[in-house]
Amino acid sequence: MEGEKPWALISEVGEQGYLEELSDILTQHFQIIGHRDFLRDPQLYGEKIQAMFVWDFKPAAEASLLSSLPSLKVVANGGVGIDHLDVPYISSLGVKVTNTPNVVDEATADIAMALLLASARKVVEGHQIATDPKTTHIMQCPMGEEVSGATLGIVGMGNIGYKIAQRSKGFDMRILYHNRSRRSVEDEQAVGASYCQKIDDLLKQSDFVVLAVNLTPETTGLISHRELSLMRSTATLVNISRGLVVEQDALVTALRSGKIRAAALDVTHPEPLPRDHPLLGLPNVLITPHVGTNTYTTTRKMMQKMVQNALAAVTGQPIPNEVKP
Numbered sequence: 001m002e003g004e005k006p007w008a009l010i011s012e013v014g015e016q017g018y019l020e021e022l023s024d025i026l027t028q029h030f031q032i033i034g035h036r037d038f039l040r041d042p043q044l045y046g047e048k049i050q051a052m053f054v055w056d057f058k059p060a061a062e063a064s065l066l067s068s069l070p071s072l073k074v075v076a077n078g079g080v081g082i083d084h085l086d087v088p089y090i091s092s093l094g095v096k097v098t099n100t101p102n103v104v105d106e107a108t109a110d111i112a113m114a115l116l117l118a119s120a121r122k123v124v125e126g127h128q129i130a131t132d133p134k135t136t137h138i139m140q141c142p143m144g145e146e147v148s149g150a151t152l153g154i155v156g157m158g159n160i161g162y163k164i165a166q167r168s169k170g171f172d173m174r175i176l177y178h179n180r181s182r183r184s185v186e187d188e189q190a191v192g193a194s195y196c197q198k199i200d201d202l203l204k205q206s207d208f209v210v211l212a213v214n215l216t217p218e219t220t221g222l223i224s225h226r227e228l229s230l231m232r233s234t235a236t237l238v239n240i241s242r243g244l245v246v247e248q249d250a251l252v253t254a255l256r257s258g259k260i261r262a263a264a265l266d267v268t269h270p271e272p273l274p275r276d277h278p279l280l281g282l283p284n285v286l287i288t289p290h291v292g293t294n295t296y297t298t299t300r301k302m303m304q305k306m307v308q309n310a311l312a313a314v315t316g317q318p319i320p321n322e323v324k325p
Helices: 035-040 087-092 105-120 123-131 159-169 185-191 199-205 225-230 248-257 296-315
Strands: 007-010 031-034 049-054 074-077 096-098 151-155 174-178 193-195 208-211 236-239 262-265 285-287
Touching (some): 031 035, 105 208, 159 185, 174 199, 225 248
């Protein structure tokens, strides 16, 4: 019965929230209310809401909102990264926090390779030439960089980093990686990866550097002036982690001076960047709007896992993907 379904707070369904064609995953198990509608009468709904679904960082799990949800049992996040959630604070309220690991790995690894290839082979520039109304015959096209046989450095060899290595092996790339802990010999041999205990060694040798780390206090500003100065002048930086992992002013300086060849970014800080941000005007930068998980298959799996986690928390069952403080 509709009245027996637990209530859940979401951002909204539509352009700024959940895809309408996938919202049935939520409504099958929850009575949902959008954040905007909730704010019109928080007293009416506040006592009812037991779950909050956070998608693309919205609704923001701020203290002012959480305090108006006395029956809340779970904040279910879509995606792996939970740097936008104050997990210790939320947990102190007796509210569980969950995320959706593993289901995002394939799509995120795909976007890493897409950015790497598009930047190396100047796909966007080529498209602009081919579709420009002023193009009547093809002159000298932009020259790209060879990917096959190049050296790839992966910073962060978790599930996503390892998936990137698997894909890179198909391009006969020499694969280096830096991680807090070394992978097993079997894992290394399966993709032909070599471990660099120091990130400096990886940066000095790589033609392409892919960042695939979680955002933590230790990884915030991980790539700044010093790290960029160690990279090859022909190297490309690819970031599919979080914008704050890279010190953007340092990146602008490195790109303008030719210290590195290019950057390909699926993440920035903030998102979107201010329209006058210098990164937007550089010809050797490729930026996509944080679309690493944006496939119908992955989005559906993420939403299903969010619902699974939330239902477990609401019904007092073991939670598959609980994030501990």
